Amino acid sequence: xxxxxxxxxxxxxxxxxxxxxxxxxxxxxxxxxxxxxxxxxxxxxxxxxxxxxxxxxxxxxxxxxxxxxxxxxxxxxxxxxxxxxxxxxxxxxxxxxxxxxxxxxxxxxxxxxxxxxxxxxxxxxxxxxxxxxxxxxxxxxxxxxxxxxxxxxxxxxxxxxxxxxxxxxxxxxxxxxxxxxxxxxxxxxxxxxxxxxxxxxxxxxxxxxxxxxxxxxxxxxxxxxxxxxxxxxxxxxxxxxx
Amino acid sequence: xxxxxxxxxxxxxxxxxxxxxxxxxxxxxxxxxxxxxxxxxxxxxxxxxxxxxxxxxxxxxxxxxxxxxxxxxxxxxxxxxxxxxxxxxxxxxxxxxxxxxxxxxxxxxxxxxxxxxxxxxxxxxxxxxxxxxxxxxxxxxxxxxxxxxxxxxxxxxxxxxxxxxxxxxxxxxxxxxxxxxxxxxxxxxxxxxxxxxxxxxxxxxxxxxxxxxxxxxxxxxxxxxxxxxxxxxxxxxxxxxxxxxxxxxxxxxxxxxxxxxxxxxxxxxxxxxxxxxxxxxxxxxxxxxxxxxxxxxxxxxxxxxxxxxxxxxxxxxxxxxxxxxxxxxxxxxx
Numbered sequence: 066x067x068x069x070x071x072x073x074x075x076x077x078x079x080x081x082x083x084x085x086x087x088x089x090x091x092x093x094x095x096x097x098x099x100x101x102x103x104x105x106x107x108x109x110x111x112x113x114x115x116x117x118x119x120x121x122x123x124x125x126x127x128x129x130x131x132x133x134x135x136x137x138x139x140x141x142x143x144x145x146x147x148x149x150x151x152x153x154x155x156x157x158x159x160x161x162x163x164x165x166x167x168x169x170x171x172x173x174x175x176x177x178x179x180x181x182x183x184x185x186x187x188x189x190x191x192x193x194x195x196x197x198x199x200x201x202x203x204x205x206x207x208x209x210x211x212x213x214x215x216x217x218x219x220x221x222x223x224x225x226x227x228x229x230x231x232x233x234x235x236x237x238x239x240x241x242x243x244x245x246x247x248x249x250x251x252x253x254x255x256x257x258x259x260x261x262x263x264x265x266x267x268x269x270x271x272x273x274x275x276x277x278x279x280x281x282x283x284x285x286x287x288x289x290x291x292x293x294x295x296x297x298x299x300x301x302x303x304x305x306x307x
Numbered sequence: 308x309x310x311x312x313x314x315x316x317x318x319x320x321x322x323x324x325x326x327x328x329x330x331x332x333x334x335x336x337x338x339x340x341x342x343x344x345x346x347x348x349x350x351x352x353x354x355x356x357x358x359x360x361x362x363x364x365x366x367x368x369x370x371x372x373x374x375x376x377x378x379x380x381x382x383x384x385x386x387x388x389x390x391x392x393x394x395x396x397x398x399x400x401x402x403x404x405x406x407x408x409x410x411x412x413x414x415x416x417x418x419x420x421x422x423x424x425x426x427x428x429x430x431x432x433x434x435x436x437x438x439x440x441x442x443x444x445x446x447x448x449x450x451x452x453x454x455x456x457x458x459x460x461x462x463x464x465x466x467x468x469x470x471x472x473x474x475x476x477x478x479x480x481x482x483x484x485x486x487x488x489x490x491x492x493x494x495x496x497x498x499x500x501x502x503x504x505x506x507x508x509x510x511x512x513x514x515x516x517x518x519x520x521x522x523x524x525x526x527x528x529x530x531x532x533x534x535x536x537x538x539x540x541x542x543x544x545x546x547x548x549x550x551x552x553x554x555x556x557x558x559x560x561x562x563x564x565x566x567x568x569x570x571x572x573x574x575x576x577x578x579x580x581x582x583x584x585x586x587x588x589x590x591x592x593x594x595x596x597x598x599x600x601x602x603x604x605x606x607x608x609x610x611x612x613x614x615x616x617x618x619x620x621x622x623x624x625x626x627x628x629x630x631x632x633x634x635x636x637x638x639x640x641x
Contacts, residue, residue, distance in 0.1 A: 171501055
């Protein structure tokens with residue numbers, strides 16, 4: 066087995082006695098599409114924020130490409146090659162679509178024109194090239210979601226962290242996003258860690274699923290196995306058939 | 308809001324700008340001393356507004372205490388000139404680093420301890436007030452008695468020592484304004500400019516995009532402070548006197564930010580346009596009141612307040628963005 070790209074071991078986070086994430090351990094292999102699912106309040110976003118450097122874990126370790134990253138600030142984590150999107154989209158609202166992506170690309174290119182060229186390539190990939198002069202705030206939600214993905218990709222990540230990137234999308238938009246992400250994974254071997262509510266997307270994308278409930282990992286494995294796990298059905302999926 | 312700042316000038320805009328600059332180059336041949344003094348005042352505000360805009364308009368950090376950089380620049384250059392006869396241009400070698408260092412201290416304290424938004428603005432006021440009170444008691448610079456630059460009747464203008472007639476001061480501040488305009492134009496299109504905009508738009512998203520926000524905010528404060536210090540040097544040598552109560556006062560801070568706010572925060576032309584609109588209207592008002600024999604102290608301040616209210620209510624992006632559309636001078640890249 067290869068060394069994992071991202072490895073969490075016994076990660077804990079407490080908020081005033083409430084244990085949001087409790088002893089979670091898992092490993093993401095290079096090239097994998099790894100999904101973290103769970104009911105609301107399961108600790109998914111907290112887990113995500115600790116990986117992305119937005120908050121530090123109270124206990125445990127997070128290593129990325131063999132290097133410990135727990136406690137590093139978010140910008141340092143991004144420069145190491147771990148880029149994120151936000152659950153509630155946060156493009157730079159008053160800037161143009163292209164400028165949003167240029168800012169990401171400037172992490173790897175010091176020359177603005179080189180960054181612009183890279184931004185255009187990415188905008189093409191994400192079906193946003195025609196809208197590149199639009200102001201980000203005027204885009205529709207699906208467009209803003211893809212813009213965030215483009216901005217994150219512009220920083221040339223080895224691992225892309227997606228926080229509920231499908232939430233609020235119509236089924237056709239979900240399928241479009243799924244196709245884009247699958248293409249990125251296939252063509253450039255990009256590793257993706259996604260937190261997701263939309264089971265349709267999880268089933269279509271993930272090669273591996275981790276289920277969180279009350280801050281604890283209750284199941285892990287390939288998606289079709291995990292969704293049949295009685296504990297998972299009990300806590301999360303309820304009676305809803307997949 | 309502030310969406311237009313990155314729009315390039317169209318060809319038409321560039322030609323208009325060149326013509327405008329030419330007109331200002333020859334203006335002293337046609338205007339009287341009074342009008343020339345008004346123009347000097349306008350460009351002083353345009354310059355200082357542009358310098359302030361680097362911090363607020365580009366990087367989104369609101370300073371309400373820019374008087375501290377004006378005052379430090381003024382005091383350093385004036386002291387070097389009065390005590391040692393050092394040219395104000397050489398004095399800039401002292402004034403600029405002192406202002407930048409002061410900006411670095413304020414920035415470090417604020418950004419290290421996460422003082423942001425309104426609290427950051429209050430901190431900048433506090434520092435300017437500290438400086439005012441401190442200089443009021445600093446005997447080395449004659450405390451509250453103030454500093455006076457020697458004024459003689461000069462046969463020739465001496466630009467090297469910044470001694471001469473209004474015409475000389477006019478050209479100095481005109482070129483300084485042109486220079487800072489070009490500098491801001493280049494900055495906002497550079498890597499650092501993009502990072503500033505990202506921080507202004509959404510600091511957390513900027514960090515998630517890999518931007519070391521602490522570092523780039525520090526750059527913004529230091530560049531803005533350094534640029535503002537020249538306005539202080541100019542102030543000292545133009546007025547020939549300096550009092551802590553005047554140069555560090557909060558009204559000094561407020562008057563330089565009115566131009567950019569009225570013209571358009573974050574735009575390149577906003578600070579210049581705002582300075583023109585405000586200063587010339589205030590002068591018209593003043594002369595009208597004088598000719599009617601009305602004497603109302605503080606009328607100018609009330610007038611500024613009314614202008615500010617009107618702009619905030621009617622044109623929240625400032626006067627420049629809609630005007631640019633009307634003139635057809637912002638490039639349409641669509």
